[in-house]
Amino acid sequence: MLEGNYKKFYDEIKSTIEASRLYTDEIRNLGYGTDAGFYRLIPQIIVRAKNESEVQKALLLANKYALPVTFRAAGTSLAGQAITDSILIVAGKNWEDYEVLKDGDVIRMQPGIVGARVNQILAPYGRKLGPDPASINSAMIGGIVMNNASGMNCGTHENSYKTILSARLIFADGTVLDTGSYESKKNFMKTHASFIQKIEEMRDRVRANQTLADRIRHKYSIKNTTGLSINPFIDYTDPFQIIVNLMVGSEGTLAFMSELTMKTVVNPKFKASAMIYFHDIVSACKSVLSMKLGPVHGAEMLDRVALRSVENADGIPPFIKDFPDGVTAILVETLASSKAELYANIKEIKSLLKGFETVRPIEFTDKVEEYSKYWNIRKGVFPAVGGLREKGTTCIIEDVAFHLKDLPQATADLQDLIAKYGYKDGVIYGHALEGNFHFIFNQNFDKPEELEQYKSFMAEVDHLVVDKYDGSLKAEHGTGRNMAPFVKHEWGEEAYQLMKEIKQLFDPKKLLNPGVIINDDPDCYIKNFKTLAPVHEIVDTCIECGFCEVNCLTAGYSLSARQRTVVQREIRRLEMTGEDAGRLEALRKGFVYLGEQTCAGDGLCATSCPVGIDTGKYIKYLRSLNVAGDRPQKQSQWVADNFHKLGPVIRGSLNFVNGVHTVMGSTLLGAVAGGFRTLSGKTIPLWTPAMPKGANAPKPHPVNKENPLKVVYFPSCIAQTMGPAKGDPYKQPLHIVTQNLLEKAGYEVIFPEKMSSLCCGTPWESKGFTKQADQKSSELEAALNKASEGGKYPILCDTSPCLYRMRRVMDAKLKLYEPVEFIYEFIMDKLTFTKVNEVVAIHATCTTTKMGLTPQLRAVAEACAQQVVMPGEVGCCGFAGDRGFNFPEINQYALRKLRPVLNEGKVVAGYSNSRTCEIGLSHNGGVPYQSIIYLVDRVTQAKYFSEELV
Incomplete structure (x- = not known):
């Protein structure tokens, strides 16, 4: 319940921003109170602003009521800079516009666009972003710039600071x-003359x-994000450019950046990488000093513990498991035109390394599929190490930088320090070419002595990095809360006072992200730690990094995958401690819709x-607990045992509704059906014009035993009951078209027996009825085994x-x-394809993606049509079996970007490989979607037939 100024703020802001984008409930406040770091604060109010005027209004009201405000994009930050116990303004999903300028040399962006998406946009121009953090697949550009996140190859020469050109800023006063x-x-200049004068005076x-100027140059000759960026005062003369570059690395403490324009960098076409193994960490670091002299564009170090954390990952060779302690890898990349x-x-690189003894011969690869695995493994080290921690411990990551000449000894000293404090799972890895290392360790804070262990360790890290080597305590992860007490020690009194002046100038009331970077509490870094209560083995390894959210279709709508885990952990903690029963009940109640019902489970x-x-x-496991009662189990079992009786009922119902649709038309029927759904409390499924009519049941025919080319075809229960929709271009049921295509390719089609009773079990599995799901899949497996003669023939x-x-569940011999x-694999070489002169769209379902078949989908579509569109920001459609009928808002949200892409591309039809997904795609895309099989059948002829014509 909001009180005082928070209630006043809320009451005023809701006249500008609809309540659906203002969160004050327990469950979402908790979910958004988490970022990738190891601290947690719970916001009072979350504002999902979608434009500048809404941010202005929020800042003006915050200023009026003296309420602190924090900004967030993706929340992948690691140092506690994107959390608050006050007002959180989220600028993610609504802030994704962009404009490519100067043939790709420059790009203008809003802060919510993901870094990897920017690189996809720039790829046709042969360009990419300069900064390349390991989190680029999930981190948004606003966070990348505001933290001056750099990454593996950009160093200090192509980071956000060096590539930003201009920005639109909203100051604390609006x-x-x-x-x-x-x-x-x-x-x-007119309204803020004194502001500009102050910038020039400081300059x-x-x-x-x-x-001081020399000190600044020296400190920024290596990666450094400790404190506010003060190098603009010596790097730039123009006060406005100084303002722009002061924003880089400011972590939301100075202003809100609503738009930014950046230079891009060349993305070389030719790349090669090698994982080079050295006997110890010192020789590995010394090799980097030699490689720095050659054409090496990236050199990532992984110590033995880091290698151990990823040794089972796809792409890592098995021999790594046999390495002795001390072996250290350097992942090297070279680029060329x-x-x-x-x-x-x-x-040349091999020549530079001739004097070094390696554990194995140096082998470079220029194959994308091979070196991409190496780099993806490197990007995942932090979460992988965190996933190996003991239950109840907190995964802590720090990142430091040393001047390259000090790297070998400094790294050895750091390794000794980690060992001294007993962090047996402590990992050192990172950007060796820039002298920038991350180190990870897992810490328990349950006992006072454990807290003292951490404090003493951090004090020695501070002494080692600052006093002994004059390095950077924070190289690229931002200062946040966990290094704020050490900023003054690293920089000295004079520079620190300059930073405080900057903060005072931009934010005189100290309302923007207070406690971050500038913090007078020397113990702020040992307060507000997260708790990670164990809930289930499926999710217990989660460190809440947020990498999942880019592929979670409900992120930004209900809860994301990360937030579902966060909430369940807090529910479990409250259950264990017995505290705050009211809050526990609120979290449980809120999770039903936000956490469970709106999860597609894809x-x-x-x-x-x-x-x-x-x-x-x-989530499916949680659903299984919800349906564990006797009544739902009996109902589910009846359906499983009498499945063959449902087909005729479903076909009849669909045909009846289709007849009504024909008579009443889409508009009138939509209004009537929508009214009934509303009156029923949304228990009646949603009707849309994309709803199909019933399909005639498949009719097996005798098999020609003389034909050696055979395939077992199992029409899914959906294909057996759902035909085309009223507006679909192809009017025959899918199973008939599929059979026609197979026979056209010369295949003898074998149907399994008793098809009307068969189902893979997915409908039961998605609802948590695991017993019945396994029953149905076992029945189907037996039928397919018989039809295929024990796996002799392929099964479609x-x-x-x-x-x-x-x-997943059947015998591999099938x-x-x-x-x-x-x-x-089996048909394209047996048919002649004649491309249609049309623009068609394709949609890779979640299972297509997980099976790695998206390239094949595109290849098949491109063999059929002159132009193929695959919308870049449309993932899982959210229909999730029948969930799209009962929770259509999830389907609508997941496909919110589909229609504009289809309209812009003048797409006439779409193709996929799941009938229910196609219903949702048709409804939300505005063009009919059907199975890719229809398109292939339309454009192909049997080769023997076309040869006869010739």
């Missing part, structure tokens, strides 16, 4: 400044102070999780999600294929 606009700067004072230059680079979150956590699987299922479960896969 003023908007666009440093890329002459008019905006002119107006700002002149710093430049006149030779000792031609093959010849690339090979010359490799030769498992795509696992594809971007470095330790493969499938939160959807965990026309629906990708069904096939995905079949492949050769199971989904449509795209079967067409690509």
